[in-house]
Amino acid sequence: MTGKTGLRIGIDVGGTALKAGLTDGEGAVLCTRQRPFDGPCGPERFAQLLAELARQVLEDGGAAMEAVEAVGIGIPGAVAGGRVLYACNIALRDVPLEALFRRRLDLPVYLGNDADCAAAGEYRCGTGRGCRDFVAVTLGTGVGAGLILNGRIYAGLGAAGEAGHMVTHPGGIPCTCGRRGCWEQYASAPALVRMAHLAERSRLDAGLPSPERSGPLTDGRAVFEAARRGDPAAKEACARYVEELALGITNLINLLHPEKLALGGGISQAPDELLLLPLRKLTARACYGRHCGKTTELVRAELGNRAGLVGAALLKDVS
Numbered sequence: 001m002t003g004k005t006g007l008r009i010g011i012d013v014g015g016t017a018l019k020a021g022l023t024d025g026e027g028a029v030l031c032t033r034q035r036p037f038d039g040p041c042g043p044e045r046f047a048q049l050l051a052e053l054a055r056q057v058l059e060d061g062g063a064a065m066e067a068v069e070a071v072g073i074g075i076p077g078a079v080a081g082g083r084v085l086y087a088c089n090i091a092l093r094d095v096p097l098e099a100l101f102r103r104r105l106d107l108p109v110y111l112g113n114d115a116d117c118a119a120a121g122e123y124r125c126g127t128g129r130g131c132r133d134f135v136a137v138t139l140g141t142g143v144g145a146g147l148i149l150n151g152r153i154y155a156g157l158g159a160a161g162e163a164g165h166m167v168t169h170p171g172g173i174p175c176t177c178g179r180r181g182c183w184e185q186y187a188s189a190p191a192l193v194r195m196a197h198l199a200e201r202s203r204l205d206a207g208l209p210s211p212e213r214s215g216p217l218t219d220g221r222a223v224f225e226a227a228r229r230g231d232p233a234a235k236e237a238c239a240r241y242v243e244e245l246a247l248g249i250t251n252l253i254n255l256l257h258p259e260k261l262a263l264g265g266g267i268s269q270a271p272d273e274l275l276l277l278p279l280r281k282l283t284a285r286a287c288y289g290r291h292c293g294k295t296t297e298l299v300r301a302e303l304g305n306r307a308g309l310v311g312a313a314l315l316k317d318v319s
């Protein structure tokens, strides 16, 4: 049994897994535990799964319940006042999750949006350390942003930071949110793959040869890898993608002008010369802050897929 007190439990609700971690008060992970998760299962069952997982990770860490100061839960959706307001991927709407959880495991509970948790993790334990204002953008299947303003998560009424749903192309591609032309449709990993296929098709239409590839361009990593090897369609797609990315990043920087903006998610693992360097160039030319000589630093997130869990564990301090 660990003699530590002031422990935290962070839970990250992902699309295919629930991950829990026991951390100390500084976000150092002591142990983790995860279980598969199929998504929608109803509020009661969902709360049950979370409470069971929290209990298991406590047991794994040999910690007593009294040693736990807070449980933080990162939800893929909008949360406020202990309730999940809306989380379409797990089919929850206006669910009193804090109360449902505490009925099963009576510990102080903090709910956060998953992108906010990722930002909080980076802010406390990753590349955002020492900043006052910090933004983390997650580029994956979707596009999310977490805003840390003056050392606290800024969630607004619950759905702030939905940067993926800023429109960058009026009348553009239909989005899951019901509008058209949202940034997410141009800056997510599926968008990059779509751009690669389009570039490939127009090359074929123009009678240009298709290069030998080790595999099909089915995900973001494959597109960046092909571009790195000089594949013309993949290179074209990456260049186009960075332009689209720069549109939204510039909007965010112009709105918030944080000290740092970090890119996380699968896409952020791309080689610097294909992502971060051209993106810095484009935003440096476009951001309003250039007129006053104050530039937001664009960096890669440091914690990888642990950011959400660590941030959830530390929600108490940044909520």
Ligand SMILES: [Zn+2]
Pocket: 164, 165, 175, 176, 177, 178, 179, 182, 184
């Ligand atoms: Zn949208």
